[in-house]
Amino acid sequence: MKAKVYITPKQGILDPQGVAIERALPALGFEGVGGVRVGKYIELELPDGEGAGEEMDKMCHKLLANPIIEDYRFELVPD
Amino acid sequence: MKAKVYITPKQGILDPQGVAIERALPALGFEGVGGVRVGKYIELELPDGEGAGEEMDKMCHKLLANPIIEDYRFELVPD
Amino acid sequence: MIIGEGLAIAMKIESHNHPSAIEPFQGAATGIGGIVRDIFAMGARPVACLDTLHFGSLEKARQKFLLDGVVAGVASYGNCMGIPTIGGELHFEDAYEDNCLVNVTCVGMVEHDKILKASASGEGNLVILFGSTTGRDGIGGASILASAEFDETAEEKRPTVQVGDPFTEKKLLEACLEMRDRGLLVGLQDLGAGGLSSSASEMASKGGSGIDMNIARVPLRESGMEPFEIMISESQERMLACVTPVNEAGVMAVCAKWDLDATVIGTVTGNGRLRIFDGDEMIGDMPVKALVDEAPTYCITPVRPPHEADVALADDHYPLPGDLDAALLELLASPNICSRRWVYRQYDHMVQTNNALWPGGEAAVIRIKGSRRGVALVTDGNGRRCYLDPRRGARLVVAEAARNLSCAGARPLAVTNCLNFGNPEKGEIYHQFQEAVEGMAEACRELETPVTGGNVSFYNESFGKAVYPNPVVGMMGLVEDTGQIMTHGFKDEGDAVLLLGGGRPAVDGSEYQLRIHGEVAGRIPDVDLNQEKKLQTLVRGAILEGIAKSAHDVSDGGLACCLAESAIEGGVGVAVELEAGLRPDVALFGEAPELVVVTAAEADLERLERINGAGVPVKRIGRVGGNRIRVSAGGKDVIDTPVAEAAQVWRESLEKVVAG
Amino acid sequence: MTASPQIHTDVHAVRFGVVVFPGSNCDADSYDAVSTFTGAEARYLWHKDEELDGLDCVILPGGFSYGDYLRCGAIARFSPIMTAVRRFAEDGGLVIGICNGFQILLEAGLLPGAMHRNEGLKFVCQLVNLRVENAATPFTHRYREGQVIQVPIAHMEGNYFIDEAGLSELEANQQIVVRYANESGEITGEANPNGSQGNIAGICNRKGNVFGLMPHPERVCDPLVGGVGGRGVFESVINTVSGL
């Protein structure tokens, strides 16, 4: 099955990339945009099976996200 | 309203991050994972209004994504 | 180039102009990747990169985007590889607006008995492809991107953009050097433009052999690739090795250690043909010679363009600016003259801990570990002057590169070059090309610096408008004793300021002409190569004898900017009296070949005279001291600017322009 | 620098190990700094090694392990050798993580906190001034407390983050070892090259035997290439180990 993982900077934690984008927007003619947060979006294929959700959670927690500064969530989509 | 932007490497374009992660996973105890593609996930707040979709599309094209090597799509979520 | 102590230097320059104009970050990154592969394919460990960049004027947002992306791309790839980017060049002229130039030089070091050849020989030997997988990226890259003018279809060429993977390349580098050390290779070749088809035929051609290749064995990253796509794919980070069957296992083991895919895709034959199989079916069969050595020859009639003038402008051609201090500050703020720190701060220029002279000086110098020796490196390109007179311009570029090395205390040894021109099928471009190549050859002969290699980039042209003809020179010099490297900053109060050499400044083609008078016109002065050589010998002598305390050549921005830069670097002022005869603006800002400013202690001036056997003109023009840059003419101040003010303008300009 | 570095006669018996991850690129620089300028013994360790026999100090060098893909240090921390490094540290062995090595120590949880992208979002390579905050560690006792040393940085992600509670704990335990400062040792915003919280440039664990820092002391051990401000780190280790 397919997994889609969304990783976002934790609430209240500095996001230098988001800040930079927010600052750049007015100059490009986009006014009034705020709250820009830049995270990651990861897609992958993993073996079907009972424990897929648990497995994914472990993978996110251990590797894909850094729980000190990032939150994550994922969706599993059967092929 | 809120916008959620998903940016992924274009088909056929090398994704060095995805490859590196995929190669590392078995050693970390995750077997059988494939097709890893790493992209970006961006959230932001933008003013409500008619043209919001068009505005977002322009923003993605001009700043958030690099349309030469990345695809993007977005969702608009009313607050 | 063999430099003694059993060592040799490998050096080459390559352009990535077209890819960088489409996608600046990836274009520049893969440019670094390509040239670095060229160097380690020779068995040399890359020890330094230099980047020569030309963009349009920074007032345009697109140009800032290109600059930002290219610099970030060079940084991302070079930094990750752990190869210091220690120098280069940065120029902004309108002529590059639609066609930026991104030339990258890589320098490697190798014990000369370990140099690897790019040949496939020995019937029955194996051909192994290793590194990244093969995809559709860059298909048609070499032919489409490098050989066509840019126009509205640029958008459609985007799918050919390649993405660099410096991590894989770093592993590839270490793996190749390990194979070299273990003596596992008959030949090694990188996959560059043209992909497998070029590399395999070049290896066979150099080895006087043939190759049977089975493309069904090539590891692919995409499904459904056609055989021709596999043959011409320009996927990055791949190498081709020729290996005896005995060493196959060894090569495979090294690849496994570095986690690289490796596959035997062919065998060496004795029939002089490149035969391509898809499984059992032969789908291609060509004599290697036809592919490599028997390329067609173009015949084009050169046409001298009307803008090339026969005579130089008169010194009073332009009105004398009322405020020469303001003119100096404007020149120091020019993006072509001001500090490049914004750029090199993004490059890891210290990794490998060989940085004996840091960026920002006349040349970069890296020491050779375990030796007193060092290698000095510069790149130089001056399209504006070559535009006014391609032959004189090219001679000047070579002379200036050598002069920069000499000012650092290095003896110029060898040249690599990248010839950036428009569409050579046009008579005017062909004329520029021919003149520049001949001019460069003359200068290299006279200065005894052989050209060891290089690269040619044509079709740098859009909407019928070509870039300035721009032969970029990369030059290497040898420093006998890294303890004696010279810098350009003034050192001590009271030191005498000397002007060495007989060059006569001119406004034609100068930064002053462009910035202050808004023109590029006239005819640039020709360099007297014989005098230039004597001048450089004297400068090096003064450094080796411990007489010179600083050395800086008069180039962009003329004598005034030369003095200002040395004052800024040294944090101390200077007072100079101009010779009678030239109008002050020409004397201050005119640019001349064969001129170097040297400072020395009063007590050493006699010694300088003694070593000046060749009779190079030496004029004493002033002394170091105070905290202002002061220049007078006929007893009257024409420049009087605090060093601190000049320093601030010079230091902050680029950052301000980029941010603003 | 401390005056005339006096080195124990047993210096040759002090053994450093330098870990090579795929993508490490300051491994040779660290090796050279130790073996050429301190006279101690250095040897390379491969990231797949599982034992650290007979070593006194392990260096996780700078570079781009696994290309720094995903996050700096995120993949390297799973290398087999990291299990051995963890054990080694628990047994009191000395561990230095420089730049990417620091990032790996953070990801591995051997040091607290995490790294963000530099505030300016660009790679920064330059000399910086560091104020030695804690000169009582095995890595810094050749310096004086409050001493300002010049050491280069070269990184894209050195913007150190830790939550409030964590920060108080670091401060309370004197775990902040070096901070970015100006020439006269003041901790100012201008002196902060990457946005690090509290100008933090390097920290140690509670026990004081694991040290991570973004600046590169191994690059300043030779006057020819930028000074000797970093030698004290390796000399401190040597003195600690040889009982001086």
Ligand SMILES: Nc1ncnc2c1ncn2[C@@H]1O[C@H](COP(=O)(O)OP(=O)(O)O)[C@@H](O)[C@H]1O
């Ligand atoms: N401007 C030049 N000056 C000297 N040699 C050159 C120049 N351009 C190309 N060469 C040499 O011609 C050969 C082929 O060059 P090129 O087609 O750029 O090959 P590659 O793709 O292998 O870099 C190389 O040996 C190169 O050094």
